[in-house]
Amino acid sequence: MKRRTKRNVLIVTVALLVIAGISTWSHLRREIPQPGWITADQRSTFLYGSVGAERDAGIPYWILLALPRMFPEYMPGNGGYVSLGLSWEEGKEMPAGFSKKTIGYVRVAGNCALCHAASFRTGPDQGPEVLPAVPGRAPDVQGLLTFFQQCAQDPRFNAGEMMTEINSATKLPFIDSLLYRYVLIPRTRRKLLSQGLVMIDSTLQQHSRDPYSDVPFSTPQLRGLALWMKGMKVPPYPLEWDRTLVEAGKPLFAQQCGSCHAPDGKQKGTVIPIAEIGTDRELANARNTSGYIAGSLDGIWMRGPYLHNGSVPTVGDLLKAPAQRPATFYRGNNLLNTQSLGFVSDLPQEKGLHFVLFDTRLPGKGNSGHLYGTGLSDQDKKAILEYLKTL
Numbered sequence: 001m002k003r004r005t006k007r008n009v010l011i012v013t014v015a016l017l018v019i020a021g022i023s024t025w026s027h028l029r030r031e032i033p034q035p036g037w038i039t040a041d042q043r044s045t046f047l048y049g050s051v052g053a054e055r056d057a058g059i060p061y062w063i064l065l066a067l068p069r070m071f072p073e074y075m076p077g078n079g080g081y082v083s084l085g086l087s088w089e090e091g092k093e094m095p096a097g098f099s100k101k102t103i104g105y106v107r108v109a110g111n112c113a114l115c116h117a118a119s120f121r122t123g124p125d126q127g128p129e130v131l132p133a134v135p136g137r138a139p140d141v142q143g144l145l146t147f148f149q150q151c152a153q154d155p156r157f158n159a160g161e162m163m164t165e166i167n168s169a170t171k172l173p174f175i176d177s178l179l180y181r182y183v184l185i186p187r188t189r190r191k192l193l194s195q196g197l198v199m200i201d202s203t204l205q206q207h208s209r210d211p212y213s214d215v216p217f218s219t220p221q222l223r224g225l226a227l228w229m230k231g232m233k234v235p236p237y238p239l240e241w242d243r244t245l246v247e248a249g250k251p252l253f254a255q256q257c258g259s260c261h262a263p264d265g266k267q268k269g270t271v272i273p274i275a276e277i278g279t280d281r282e283l284a285n286a287r288n289t290s291g292y293i294a295g296s297l298d299g300i301w302m303r304g305p306y307l308h309n310g311s312v313p314t315v316g317d318l319l320k321a322p323a324q325r326p327a328t329f330y331r332g333n334n335l336l337n338t339q340s341l342g343f344v345s346d347l348p349q350e351k352g353l354h355f356v357l358f359d360t361r362l363p364g365k366g367n368s369g370h371l372y373g374t375g376l377s378d379q380d381k382k383a384i385l386e387y388l389k390t391l
């Protein structure tokens with residue numbers, strides 16, 4: 001070969017490599033900021049904004065959408081991701097806690113709201129109202145992760161069948177459909193099977209394992225979110241209350257409950273020894289603490305199920321002797337229980353949505369202890385419940 005031809009071949013090869021490199025980078029790595037409505041206010045940022053988990057733990061968007069349609073049998077009921085206990089605002093594309101971001105391709109990962117958002121409905125036909133965070137409550141996301149795991153173990157999680165499902169929902173550009181078929185689908189499956197980082201990256205994982213350490217929140221962004229969250233308050237009770245009953249309940253509360261749960265929240269943080277409080281001791285043993293904290297009861301109307309292990313479905317039940325509290329009940333319904341506070345917990349399903357059975361007879365799930373107020377008359381208990389709506 002002549003020297004000049006050699007040189008030309010070299011130039012063309014280098015040029016092709018550069019083009020291939022740029023195009024790969026753009027398809028796999030190029031980062032596009034999230035749309036403005038997400039970053040416009042703190043609430044939307046918290047519910048839908050990225051905390052950076054997409055890069056390591058994101059799931060390709062079209063796979064995420066295809067999974068509930070391909071594998072409804074691994075969901076607890078109709079309703080897609082909602083049936084796994086996620087909160088979903090009407091008119092939003094994604095449930096609260098899912099952040100959608102383009103890094104090369106569109107990916108979805110979890111953010112703070114994945115574990116901290118909560119919702120309630122004031123009536124069976126009302127839409128859900130989503131709150132970014134409820135103090136002291138973090139619903140479990142294990143159901144979601146188990147769902148992904150089960151999908152990946154199913155032989156139908158393959159490029160052929162998944163592309164058929166994806167193509168029924170959208171028309172992917174040619175390059176993207178190659179990317180999905182040959183890279184993203186097999187790679188996502190491997191990752192789900194090997195229990196790698198899914199939805200939650202190592203920072204979020206570290207935090208959920210040790211929630212009371214500030215270590216994982218090392219960046220200003222995460223520290224800011226944590227601070228904003230700690231300032232969150234549950235809004236006032238959304239339905240009416242009975243003023244006469246509230247007046248009757250106020251002194252009863254002060255007398256029976258106020259020594260531990262001061263209404264102004266000033267006594268936040270008093271630890272009551274396990275021997276005195278008598279609630280399930282497993283968590284205290286695990287955390288090597290001597291008891292449980294008697295916290296403020298602000299916004300208690302939507303903080304159920306109650307006690308540190310969520311073993312008592314309503315405050316009304318907590319005011320009953322342990323033997324009269326439900327031994328089993330259903331968690332996950334966000335319909336308010338207007339009589340007893342907390343949520344409706346006796347229905348296994350509603351409108352095709354199935355709820356999770358909670359069995360207080362299992363280890364760590366006991367519903368004993370906290371006998372305060374259990375000896376009061378029904379009328380006095382009713383008055384205390386009514387008063388609690390106003391905190």
Ligand code: HEC
Binds near residue numbers: 111
């Ligand atoms: C995988 C689930 C999960 C994710 C994601 C998550 N958290 Fe948490 N978080 C928890 C759990 C569990 C607790 C403990 C809740 C309890 O009190 O029982 C907690 C507690 C907290 C607390 C209260 C601890 C305290 O000091 O009082 C704050 C604040 C908090 N999280 C902030 C955040 C922020 C900010 C993010 C997002 C950057 C986040 N969390 C993401 C699971 C999660």
Ligand code: HEC
Binds near residue numbers: 253258259
């Ligand atoms: C001697 C202190 C003490 C008294 C008196 C007391 N409590 Fe408590 N309360 C606690 C402690 C400690 C906890 C946390 C126990 C746990 O999580 O296992 C608690 C938890 C609760 C909870 C659950 C909070 C949550 O977020 O899950 C409610 C509701 C509650 N108390 C209501 C009352 C009412 C109503 C009275 C009065 C009739 C009362 N308490 C009297 C110490 C007390």
